[in-house]
Amino acid sequence: MVPFVTQRQGEEAAPDNLTIVPHSAGPRLYYLDEDPRDRPLRGVLWARCAFNPVDDRHMPTGVPQWKLMHPYRQMLTMLGLRCQVCAEPARTPAGCVFLAGPQDQDPTQTTIYTNQPPVCVKHARAAAALCPHLQQDPMVFLARSAPLYGVHGAIYGLDARKEVHVVERPDHVLPFHHPDLATVLASQLIRRLSVFRVLGMGELRRELAAGRAQTVSGGTATP
Template identity: 70%
Template structure:
């Protein structure tokens, strides 16, 4: 298969990402993972071919960058120009996460707000809506990339879903678990079409992964402490 240019431009690598953005007092603080106006999904350009392991979803002009994690096909989306800080430009679409930037920050465990390193001496900080998860569970799967200590409160304030009172999950272990996306198949006319839109993540190795177009990378949190933002600040201050 001949590889043609991608719909989207090559995103910046982790070393090119900024380590900080303006403080929450400045009105233009927008999380790095937020999709911007003008960053549109690519037109449908999909096909299903028989692979040695069975049917598999492809782009007709596929590029190696289309499979950034464990050979899973990723949803294409445009990239707006970056500003002088290396941050995306354009009006934020607050309810949407850019599929590639979500994947990139989740894969490299970088902050979803500033794209800087998210590791703390106590592990990684993940946020969830106050009613989203049962903190007594032994493991929790999340599509939300971590946040750095500097931007934990900013993320809580900017995301309406977190209601400014998120459940904080301070995790020492957060291995990759799977992906969320749309499963494709062939209809009676041998045309590619959507056959399933699971509302739960598919773990790597799931039989539907070969024909899935992924839009979010999922991590599984284990060995974590559940707390609120004030408790997080006390824990981090004590560990400093």
């Protein structure tokens, strides 16, 4: 089993054919041969990456590159709140399940920013076991509110010869209102968890089982 979002060998980044065009509102980054699929969300330019053929289950083929997420598949699953393993809807009656590496987040914070797409009930344990980043001991966030917040990506500019180049690779989230977003090439979509509980994997299983029982009896509505 290989998660849907995992990048595969052969799915390489597209050749760099970027340009910056001046506008009245400021410079804006473009592909020279851009089409609408390059701006899938809020006008943000997205990193291009090749797609391998899919198998009879519509899953990507090829040797997995375990430490990498395919930028477009990451965006699609995060945007649609679909499971990062199987790409099926990830909502549960109790909320959406997001996993993080054991040292990635401070669980005492009231707001968490995550680039990890959610997981469905069926594949929560599989994601923890398969992803090296999660080290089989993830923090589990059961979130009732997880709005889109921004992106990770590289900020581009012009050098002295007017050639396009990367001027900064921020290690923090660039919110959708960031002033440099027009010259960003995004590679990951970020959600903000603001109403959530932190659970262990055992607690999560019990919570989801209880939620399913309540739904069957008519006591809980899916968020």
